[in-house]
Amino acid sequence: MKDVIVIGAGKIGSTIARLLAGSGDYHVILADRQQEQLDRIEPHKAISTVAIDIADKVALETLMAGKFAVLSAAPFHLTTTIAEAAAAASVHYLDLTEDVESTKRVKEIATGAKTAFIPQCGLAPGFISIVAKDLVDRFDTLDTVRMRVGALPQYPSNALNYNLTWSTDGVINEYIEPCEAIVEGRLTKVPAMEELEEFALDGVTYEAFNTSGGLGTLCETLDGKVRTLNYRTIRYPGHATIMKALLNDLDLRHRRDVLKDILEKALPSTNQDVVVIFVTVTGHKDGRLVQETYANKVYSEVISGRLYSAIQITTAASICAVLDMLADGKLRDRGFVRQEEISLDSFLANRFGRYYATQPRLRAAG
DSSP, X not given: OEEEEEEOOSHHHHHHHHHHHHHTSEEEEEEXXXXXXXXXXXXXXXXXXXXXXXXXXXXXXXXXXXXXXEEEOSOGGXXXXXXXXXXXXXXXXXXXXXXHHHHHHHHHHHTTOSSEEEOXXXXXXBHHHHHHHXXXXXXXXXXXXXXXXXXXXXXXXXXXXOOBOSOHHHHHHHHHSOEEEEETTEEEEEOTTOSOEEEEETTEEEEEEEOSSTTTTHHHHHTTTOSEEEEEEEXXXXXXXXXXXXXXXXXXXXXXXXHHHHHHHHSOBOSOEEEEEEEEEEEEETTEEEEEEEEEEEEOEEETTEEEOHHHHHHHHHHHHHHHHHHTTOSOSSEEOOGGXXXXXXXXXXXXXXXXXXXXXXXXXX
């Protein structure tokens, strides 16, 4: 059994710990600064818990010493602190951050490292980049890559048509920060919440708009190779209009703590959700302009007797699959590793990656 540390005992971190522990191949040390959060974790012989202040670098490095890897499910603003400690302790590092600046810092830390640094291992960024690169590699030349992802309630019941399904800090961050894109062949930044569009999938109408971080490192990877590359978050129609009023008209973009408090007290969480993944690539094959699309929906599901939300499953399964592939020698074991370096076929064949399978499986919600 490999010893790994999961930092952050919230919904996603605890799900990661349970999946890894249930595999029989990992012993998980689940770390969080709040003891009450750790006290909620159901006992498991392959999970131990420890309360630790992430800001205490000495304590963090001591905890990591001799471990195989550390997986960060902590808020994005702690990313660089954990990555720096991983480098000092010479352990593999994986995270779920969508924050662009944090990832740039992780890339710097990874320079010359003796272990692998694999940021953005979640759904988007993460799996979405693996899918996009798989489609891209089927073309002789590229024209357009459009990536769309959304974690949505199955049964929306408020004006925002939204329930909290993952990190509130993460949602706010991606709604505010500038978004990377390639427009007419030029790497640029576009504003969040703009370029609203509508599309339909399986008879359901959705809207999508720019959000930050979903592209991961694809802009850098495909710079000079594609005319248009963009990422947008999927929501039900009407969501963007209300959120823009809160962010801009009420100026809550500059009072994130207030916005977080409002959302968490007004919007209930739900396990009855659906993750929508929609990637479309156009380009030339054998001299013809063609289009290929990957579309998938993942629902909440019962795993080992426990109901997990779709966003818990997709996010946790993704980082667990990447860890598994690293442990099996299927990924580079040192330096900065991009999500688009990961084979989609290998990912989906993995015991954790299989949760993204498109074939029907037992659905437990509703």
